[in-house]
Amino acid sequence: MELFTVDTEREIKLPVHVETKEPFSSESHRMFRLILVENGGGIVSVNDTKTIFTAPTIFCFNVNDKIKLNKSSNLSGRAIFFSPTLVNDVLTLERMENFKEDISESEYRDYYSLKPFIDRNGLISGQFEVGPATAKRIAKLIDSLQEELKLLNNDFWRCRSRSFFLEILFLLQYIYTDAEQITKPETIRHSDEINEIILYLHTNYERKISIEDLTEEFHINRTTLADKFTKSVGMSVIEYLIRLRVKMASTMLKDTLLPISEIGYRVGFNDITHFGRMFRKYTGESPSIYRKKRNL
Incomplete structure (x- = not known):
């Protein structure tokens, strides 16, 4: 079941939800997921491959990724569950899984902004180690997104929420395209x-x-x-x-x-x-x- 933020007063909803209690839940809710690990660390299995991680780290998962948190130590973080349609209405899950390039240039740019969540070639595994300054910027944007999704206090909450989310994607795009920052996660095969x-x-x-x-x-x-x-x-x-x-x-x-x-x-x-x-x-x-x- 997809997770939505619902504004019952205005009878509108947005396909995005911030999860603070169980960011590594094994339930995908048929949504993409961005996790910011803010403290501690752990060992996680993603599609049967175990890797170790330490804060600050970002994970980008799609609906097909199988996730299991094996071990953790002093772990805290937040997850943003979202539908690709939050970025562009044409980017349904079906379209994402069967992508064809017969779309407009702007639609392709929006699709490309989600590459960290779907690209699993070479060094790209959906796990990105980031520095403290980058993590702090993303954390502040998540704070702002959470606040908007909690208050729903005027007719513009959807626009503001989406703008904060797109800023996060912009930072992710920088991390994803900067080869210097991409290091293959440490695979765990030990006792x-x-x-x-x-x-x-x-x-x-x-x-x-x-x-x-x-x-x-x-x-x-x-x-x-x-x-x-x-x-x-x-x-x-x-x-x-x-x-x-x-x-x-x-x-x-x-x-x-x-x-x-x-x-x-x-x-x-x-x-x-x-x-x-x-x-x-x-x-x-x-x-x-x-x-x-x-x-x-």
Whole structure:
């Protein structure tokens, strides 16, 4: 059953709904869905492929995607359920699934704006990692959309709601077309025990984490942890954690104007010299050069 926002006073409705309690519900409601993960992280199965995610992340699902949230940690987020007809009346589900290019240029542009939800080729899986500034902009637009859908306080609520939604799509289009920002989500094929450790690292990377912390948290001895993790993941726990921190730092360098030293501290490095050395090791560039090249 599709989800609508209904204005009973004016006897009108709009095919859009913001869900805050269960953004990863397995029920599609025969609608497209945009999820903004605002806190925490988890492991999700999409069409039988498991991937790990950490806030801030965006998911773009269509009606055929099969979704199951396997694990989560301190997870919160919001989902926008919508019909493609919210973008353009001609974009029915049937039209989206059997698209032909015998439409007008404007209709094609509207169709293309929904590509993040339907394109599943190459690196595109519907999962996009975003920086904190981009996530904040999208969160504010969702706030505004929620407010309009809640109040329905005049004859223009539908126009304003749609305008906020289209702004979100515009930002998504930028993310989708910027190849630099698209990285293939980390596919999970490990045991539940290793998955739990990986999820812990993804949701606590900004804190000081030692091997001793992990042995206490997961009731496993140091040698067994090292052997199992390296055998399953292909690298040590510490190397995995450093790579993760560098990855998060690279996103912040592209997406914010925060000082490099602050970014280093925020992703878990207590020594900025060490941060610079590790960043160069795994990216081939210093943090300052990396930022400069991507903010021309």
